[in-house]
Amino acid sequence: MNDLDQERYRAPALDKGLDIIELLAGVDGGLSQAEIAKKLDRSPNEFYRMLDRLVKRGYVARLEGDRYVLTLKLFGLAQLHAPTRRLASLAMPLMRELAEITQQENHIVVYDRGHPVVIAQLEAPGYWGISIRVGSRMGLFDTGSGHVLLAFRSPEVRAMMVAEHVASGGPDGRMTEDFVDRLEQIRARGYEMMPSAQTAGVINLSAPIVSADGEALGALTVPYITLINTPEAPDIARTIEALTETARQISALAGAGLGADAIETN
Structure with missing residues (x-):
């Protein structure tokens, strides 16, 4: 698949969720919503609904201090x-x-x-x-x-x-x-x-x-x-x-x- 085809079949929401999962997989202690946004070079508001869904589906856990960590569900x-x-x-x-x-x-x-x-x-x-x-x-x-x-x-x-x-x-x-x-x-x-x-x-x-x-x-x-x-x-x-x-x-x-x-x- 060439670059044009890759752009044609993009799924922005899915990409955003996978970006969060891949980021959290590489850190210890979790990250806040603001830290996630900063590391992914996006606005914090872009991630609120995605984080909420990932928590409700069990892929991410929300800890005290509004920090998010990856759970073991994928494993x-x-x-x-x-x-x-x-x-x-x-x-x-x-x-x-x-x-x-x-x-x-x-x-x-x-x-x-x-x-x-x-x-x-x-x-x-x-x-x-x-x-x-x-x-x-x-x-x-x-x-x-x-x-x-x-x-x-x-x-x-x-x-x-x-x-x-x-x-x-x-x-x-x-x-x-x-x-x-x-x-x-x-x-x-x-x-x-x-x-x-x-x-x-x-x-x-x-x-x-x-x-x-x-x-x-x-x-x-x-x-x-x-x-x-x-x-x-x-x-x-x-x-x-x-x-x-x-x-x-x-x-x-x-x-x-x-x-x-x-x-x-x-």
Whole structure:
């Protein structure tokens, strides 16, 4: 296509939106509307409606101080489907073994555009157990899976995940000093253990599935319930051992089969 054809088929509004996305992709900490306009050599008024639409569609998040940052939505759109299907396929035999060992349900969660999302699930082999549907969207701050996905990410990516979660309708103001300390404790011990915020009597046990550089690809979670009529079922300490070992094995498979950057999880 020659220069004349390129001009003939220009889409100014689309170009403006792509200019904003490409600019924000190259900066840390975000930019104000005035700074965006200055760097793109345009009037600030030209970008008001475009920024508003990008925020509403989830591609950009608006932070305190009227600063705009790029979310992880584009990365999620590009990376989510094929890699997560491969991750689920690689993990399923190990998840089945974990369910048999623990007599508990287990599932894998990845981060996608503001929320942890269940991509694979294996029910408990006995009569009783918790069942969580594939595709379920979870909280980032009130689930073991969400805690693990935050704990095993860099501070910069963690901040982007939180901004994206808030932009998608999630609660704000949860990244307190105490909560950050908790995330560091999870990272140090290698798993999260917390009472379910959704179901009484359930203890969420979550361990990271990590890439070669230690960044979370996903979280493997067992919603542990005490099985009174199944004396051979392991206690919670042995369940944690089985969970963390299974997560380690899935991480090794993911590193070999997917590559360190294949899945965002985000």
